[in-house]
Amino acid sequence: MFRIEAEVDRARRDLLRSRLRDTNTAASPVLAALRGTAGEREVPLHVWALDEAGELAGGLVGHTWTTWLHITYLWVATPHRGAGLGSRLLADAEHLARTGRACAGARVETWDFQAPDFYKRQGYDVVCVIPDYPPGLTEYTLTKRLA
Template sequence: MFRIETEVDKDRQALLTRRLRDTNTERSPVLRALRGPAEREVPLHVWALDDAGELAGGLTGRTWAGWLHVDLLWVSGALRTAGLGTLLLTRAEELARSERGCGWARLETWDFQAPDFYRGRGYEVVGVVPDYPPGVTEFTLTKRLG
């Protein structure tokens, strides 16, 4: 007999994450070979601050298994044509490649956000999810670094 619960439980989430990672590592020769520092996700953040120290733009992501995963990239509306997004993305890619040994980058973006921006910086669409959320298309893009 099992009891099913639906509450948010951070301790159980951490345990579930560890157990799934261990199971995946056990079953995958590639993941077994990555044991150690390369197996761990490491946050990667790049910030742009204006002269007053206010946030003008930023990129958050993580590196894992030779990949940079860009989670968020945002630039203040007044600076969106000034090249700041390109500077943030380029810096993240450089750090991922030179300091963390990443050979690839990946990200998701919606059709109303920036798929053309990423394509213009060498990213290629490898996945499309229509109506996620309804009326919007999500793109997954990847890029070979260096």
């Protein structure tokens, strides 16, 4: 007999993640080789741009895991758009990931109304397109080799 629950339970979430990680590690030689190394952990990587007044002009939030940079958020304030700040934030994050964390690749997910063309101009390739996710939009996954 099973009881199905739908509440948010952080302790169970963490337990599930740990058990899934253990299962994946046991099944994959690549993940098993990372066990106990720095590459096993997700390590935050943030790059911030502040204007002359010290206000947030833009930023990139992501993390590195194994040999990959995962870009979660990249945003530039309207007055600073079109001046290369987004490109600089991205280049700085890629440089930190490549030189300080031995990352060989980067990945990002974006929607059609956001920045797929921006990432393509930065050397990223589309590897996945999901139409109607959410309905009426298209999600793109893009990757770039950093090595």
